Amino acid sequence: MLGRLETLCNLSGPSGNEGPVRRYIREYAKQYADETWVDRMGNLYVHKKGSGPKVMVAAHMDEVGMLIWGAMDNGLLIYQQGGIDPRVVVSKRVLVGKNEIPGVIGAKAIHLQSQTDREHALDHTELFIDIGAKDKADVLKYVKPGEGAVFATRFERYGEDHVKSKALDDRVGCAIAMELLKNDYECDFYAAFTVQEEVGIRGAVVTAYNVKPDVALILEGTTANDMPGVESHQHVTRVGNGPALTFMDGGTIVPEKMFNALKKTAREENIPFQLRQGSRGRTDASEIHKSLAGCIAGGISVPCRYIHSPNSIASVSDIENAYKLADAFLRTKKFEEVL
Amino acid sequence: MYDKEMLKHVLSAYGPSGREETASEVIKSYVAPYADEVYNDRLGNLIAVKKGTSGKKIMFSAHMDQIGLCVVDIDEKGFLRVTNVGGVNPIISIAREVVFKNGTRGVTFFETEKGAKETTMATLFVDIGCESYEEAAAKVDIGDMCIFAGNFVEMGNKISSPYMDDRIACAALIEAFRTMKSEHDVYAVFTVQEEVGLRGAGPAAFAIEPDINISCDVCGMGDIPNCVRMSVKLGEGATVKAMDSSVIVPVKVREFLKNAADKRGIKWQNEILRSGGTDTGAAQRAGKGTFSGCVSIPTRYIHAPIETIDVRDYEAAVALLRAAAEEKELPRV
Numbered sequence: 180m181l182g183r184l185e186t187l188c189n190l191s192g193p194s195g196n197e198g199p200v201r202r203y204i205r206e207y208a209k210q211y212a213d214e215t216w217v218d219r220m221g222n223l224y225v226h227k228k229g230s231g232p233k234v235m236v237a238a239h240m241d242e243v244g245m246l247i248w249g250a251m252d253n254g255l256l257i258y259q260q261g262g263i264d265p266r267v268v269v270s271k272r273v274l275v276g277k278n279e280i281p282g283v284i285g286a287k288a289i290h291l292q293s294q295t296d297r298e299h300a301l302d303h304t305e306l307f308i309d310i311g312a313k314d315k316a317d318v319l320k321y322v323k324p325g326e327g328a329v330f331a332t333r334f335e336r337y338g339e340d341h342v343k344s345k346a347l348d349d350r351v352g353c354a355i356a357m358e359l360l361k362n363d364y365e366c367d368f369y370a371a372f373t374v375q376e377e378v379g380i381r382g383a384v385v386t387a388y389n390v391k392p393d394v395a396l397i398l399e400g401t402t403a404n405d406m407p408g409v410e411s412h413q414h415v416t417r418v419g420n421g422p423a424l425t426f427m428d429g430g431t432i433v434p435e436k437m438f439n440a441l442k443k444t445a446r447e448e449n450i451p452f453q454l455r456q457g458s459r460g461r462t463d464a465s466e467i468h469k470s471l472a473g474c475i476a477g478g479i480s481v482p483c484r485y486i487h488s489p490n491s492i493a494s495v496s497d498i499e500n501a502y503k504l505a506d507a508f509l510r511t512k513k514f515e516e517v518l
Numbered sequence: 519m520y521d522k523e524m525l526k527h528v529l530s531a532y533g534p535s536g537r538e539e540t541a542s543e544v545i546k547s548y549v550a551p552y553a554d555e556v557y558n559d560r561l562g563n564l565i566a567v568k569k570g571t572s573g574k575k576i577m578f579s580a581h582m583d584q585i586g587l588c589v590v591d592i593d594e595k596g597f598l599r600v601t602n603v604g605g606v607n608p609i610i611s612i613a614r615e616v617v618f619k620n621g622t623r624g625v626t627f628f629e630t631e632k633g634a635k636e637t638t639m640a641t642l643f644v645d646i647g648c649e650s651y652e653e654a655a656a657k658v659d660i661g662d663m664c665i666f667a668g669n670f671v672e673m674g675n676k677i678s679s680p681y682m683d684d685r686i687a688c689a690a691l692i693e694a695f696r697t698m699k700s701e702h703d704v705y706a707v708f709t710v711q712e713e714v715g716l717r718g719a720g721p722a723a724f725a726i727e728p729d730i731n732i733s734c735d736v737c738g739m740g741d742i743p744n745c746v747r748m749s750v751k752l753g754e755g756a757t758v759k760a761m762d763s764s765v766i767v768p769v770k771v772r773e774f775l776k777n778a779a780d781k782r783g784i785k786w787q788n789e790i791l792r793s794g795g796t797d798t799g800a801a802q803r804a805g806k807g808t809f810s811g812c813v814s815i816p817t818r819y820i821h822a823p824i825e826t827i828d829v830r831d832y833e834a835a836v837a838l839l840r841a842a843a844e845e846k847e848l849p850r851v
Contacts, residue, residue, distance in 0.1 A: 393560075412591030412599035413640060426661030427588055427603070432536025432711060434562070438661060454660045456590040458601035473561035473721035518560075 180358045180502060181495065183207070184342070187350040188334040191274055193244025194261055194378045196327035197221055200240040204353060204372050211360040218389055222382045223372040225360060234514050235369040235392035236359060236505065237383060237463045238352030238399070239376035242345065243487045245308070245328040247275065250319055254312035256282070258303070258328060261378040265303045267488045273308060276326035282310040330489035340419065340495050347491045348400030349376065351481045355398045355502045364509040373463055380430070383463035387470030394437075394475045394514040396505060397464040400493065401425075401455060401480035414456060416482035419494040421451030422501035423480040427458050430465025437477035440513040441504070448507045450500050455480060475517045479505055520833060524548055525689045526670050529679050532619050534586035534603045534663040535714045538562050540619065541582045541685075545708050548692045553706075563722040564708040572701040574848055577728035577808075578694070578839060579719050579797050580687035580735065581712030584680075585821060586665040587616060587626075587644065592655055596648030598624070601639050603663055604713030608637045610822050615667040622646055622657045624664065666823040675753060675828050682817050682825035684712065687734035690815065690832060694839035702729075704843055712797050716764060719797035723804035729848050730771065730809040731801040734839060736825070737762075737791050737814035746792070750816045752828040755785030756835035759812035762791035764799025770849040771811035778841040785834050789814055809849050813838050 192200035201223050205215050208225040215225050223240070245258040256275070260268075269286045284306050287296065308328060312318035334344040344350075356370045369390050374382035387395070405417040416423040424441050426433055445452040455478075468476035481501050483491040508514070528548070533541025542564045550556045553566040564582065585604035592598055602608070612634055616624045624646035628637040644664065648654035668680035688708055695706045705726050710718035712735075723731055737757055740748030750757055758775045759767050779786045791814075802810035815835050818826040 411593065427536065427601075430715075432603075432714060435537060435539075456660060458588065458590065469561070469717045469721055471721065472725035473559060473563075473718075475560060 180354055183357055184350060184354040184498070185334040187353050188344040188346050191279060191327070191329045192240050192242055192346070193246065193327035193329050194241040194375045195246065197240040197374050200353070201372065204240070204357060207357060208360055218385055220382050220385050221374040222386050224389065225370040227360070227363070227368040229365060229367045231366040232393040232514055232518060233369065233391060234364070234366040234509065235371055235386070235390050235395045236356050237371040237373055237386060237395060237397050237467065238356045239349045239373045239382065239463060240353060241374055241377050242329060242348070242350070243377050245273070247322055247324050247326050247328060249324050250315045251307065252315050254314045254318040255307035255309055256318060256322060258308055260303055262487050264487065265306065266300050268306060269301060271489050272331035273328045274331045275308060275310060275328040276322045278321070280310050280321050281331060282308040282328065285309050332489040337492060341492055342495060343490050343492050345489050345491070347483045347493050348486050351400045351493060351498055352398035355498070355505060358502050359505060359509065362506060362510070365512055366514060376463055380461055380463055380466045384466045384470060387467040387474065391471060392474050393518055395464065395467045396508065397462050397476060397478040398501070398505060399462050399478055399480040400483045400486060402460065402486045403482035403484045412456065416453060416455055416480070418482045418484055418492065419497060420453040422497055422504050423453050423455040423482055425455045425478045425480065428455070428461060429459050430461030431468055431476060433477045434475055434517065437475050437517045440517050441477055441479065441508060444508045444511060444513050445504055448503065450504050450507065452504065520829065521693060524692065528689045528692065529670060529681055529685045532665060533582055533584055534665055535583040535711045537619065537663050538583050538710045542708065545582060545688055545692065549695055549706060552696045559722060559725060561718050561721055562710040563718050565722065566695060566706040568695070568700065568704040570700050570702040570704065574702040575705060575726060575728040576700065576702045576843055576848060577705040577707055577723060577726050577731040577801070578691050579707040579709050579722065579731060579733045579801060580691045581684045581718065581797055582688050582708040583710050583713050584665055585713050586663050588663045589658055589660050591660065592651055592658070594651050596646065596650050596654035598644040598646060598654065598658060600642060600644055605821050607821065608639050608642050609635060611642055612637060614823060616644060616664040617667045618658055618662055618664045668823040675830055676826050677829060678824045678826040680823035680825065682827050683736045683820050686736060686815050686827055686832060687835070690835045690839060691734055693836045694843065698840045698843040700843040701846060702843070702848070709797055716795055716797055716800035720800040720804040723801040723808050727805060728808060732839065732842055733796055733798040733801065733810070733812040734835060735796045735812060735814050736817035736820060737789050738820060739816040739818055742818055750787055750789055752816050752818065753830055754787045756831055756838050757787050757789035757814040757816060759789045759791065759798065759814055762794055762796055762798070764795025765802055765810065767798065767811045768809060771809050774845065774849045775811055775813060775838065775842060778845050779838050782837065782841050784837045784841060786838065
């Protein structure tokens with residue numbers, strides 16, 4: 180699973196330009212699936228036919244990134260972004276467009292900054308991507324407005340139990356869902372790999388409409404704020420303490436029976452877990468649970484420090500335990516208990 | 519005369535957003551004897567059906583969930599840290615009594631290093647009288663929700679209580695449902711999760727596919743000292759909503775409600791709610807689209823545990839819901 184996670188994280192898939200991720204997952208999934216298809220929004224479906232309730236696991240393919248908006252006369256690119264703190268992008272390398280052209284996001288050198296410049300954090304509207312083009316005509320030979328850009332950082336193992344990468348949110352979810360595809364569960368099983376989650380949960384709406392699931396299990400990377408100076412009740416999750424179970428976030432209140440079924444599964448299988456102690460942020464569950472006549476949705480998340488940055492950090496054991504928990508939930512048919 | 523015992527029972531039933539089961543059972547006990555069918559859908563919406571003969575379906579909806587607090591952490595001394603369930607103002611949540619589903623009682627206060635006015639959800643806490651993490655964790659778990667306690671206070675024509683929003687409308691729908699004689703199939707839907715973003719009403723309307731939905735909710739007013747100007751006054755009748763942040767009510771639907779009221783001499787007033795959405799909007803956009811309108815009960819101090827209504831407006835709302843159900847002609851495209 181870690182090898183596939185590495186490949187997934189290194190692929191480029193900003194919201195709206197998820198193609199490389201989709202192609203990789205689909206190619207892999209074919210060997211296990213009865214059918215795979217892609218809808219008009221770009222969501223990928225993997226179906227393993229079975230009897231019983233329709234159970235859908237979902238993970239989003241897109242990562243926080245940028246969308247090229249236009250070019251300046253001097254050859255710098257203007258971008259739009261979704262979910263990125265402007266303070267993390269300065270002096271970062273990025274890969275632009277289909278051809279992954281290397282670029283950097285620069286800022287005024289320290290010598291040239293006034294006192295007020297230094298006290299004020301630059302906003303995205305004051306930052307540009309530089310791919311070394313000499314002027315507007317030159318830059319447009321390589322990059323077209325509408326193409327995406329992502330951080331150029333690579334996946335690495337860190338320490339004994341950690342990984343560092345861009346896009347852990349939500350390639351960890353994709354990697355776990357891909358691993359689940361190897362198994363057979365006693366249900367009509369779908370894995371939905373969704374698009375455009377980071378710009379407002381847009382793909383998930385359509386997946387629920389297409390699959391009409393009875394139960395949905397969302398696999399996510401979530402924020403970990405276990406930092407010095409932060410009080411325990413503000414941590415949300417802690418890296419290394421196990422996969423996080425959500426009772427409530429900004430978009431979903433997980434039904435008690437679903438929340439309890441996930442906790443019970445973890446206890447039965449001796450899988451460590453923690454509760455996601457925050458109520459902000461949303462996942463694909465927020466749209467899926469209230470689609471059509473409604474369905475039962477819950478989530479398993481992998482805590483990630485420095486999420487939405489070029490370098491987020493997660494624990495390998497949390498990732499493995501998140502997989503084990505999702506697998507046990509499906510294997511022990513807990514989806515029947517929540518309906 | 520209204521059914522005061524039923525109202526008090528409905529007002530006091532536990533049911534924060536997403537955890538409405540107890541409230542649902544209480545409401546069910548009042549509507550089941552008058553319904554041909556009663557069920558909960560997958561999200562927990564409680565749906566009571568009375569069959570008619572016209573082949574048309576009229577849906578009424580009132581949300582049964584309530585705002586509250588959800589435990590996110592328990593400290594070593596047994597204090598609970600919380601987050602808001604729905605639109606809770608942290609400052610007016612100080613010095614309140616709260617109660618959990620299992621009956622555990624607590625009081626709220628704030629970190630006094632800073633002034634009360636600076637209180638946020640992160641600095642508000644709940645004291646359940648415990649002295650250690652272990653003692654507190656034996657009573658309350660992370661993820662458990664509590665609601666604000668309070669009293670049912672009668673003040674002339676006015677009544678004050680926590681959770682008029684939206685149990686007063688649930689009670690109005692119960693009273694109307696018990697007595698209405700409609701030619702249409704009537705669906706009384708007591709929805710879930712309105713307070714966290716109108717999440718229950720859409721799926722209910724999708725499944726029912728009504729010819730019209732009439733929501734019943736509370737709305738603000740403009741008759742207290744130095745408040746934001748609004749034409750709605752307590753005691754002047756139920757309102758017919760024109761607009762709120764979730765919906766623009768079609769003129770046909772407003773006319774339908776006004777005509778139904780006028781025919782029976784029911785007092786009504788126009789309502790535009792400038793901030794806040796209602797199930798009206800979620801139902802309107804469900805499925806292939808639904809005619810959707812709303813009758814509101816003017817309410818003072820919404821989302822504080824002393825929400826105050828006028829009994830005469832409540833009775834007007836009951837009468838108007840009943841009148842709408844008994845109209846032969848429903849609005850058509």
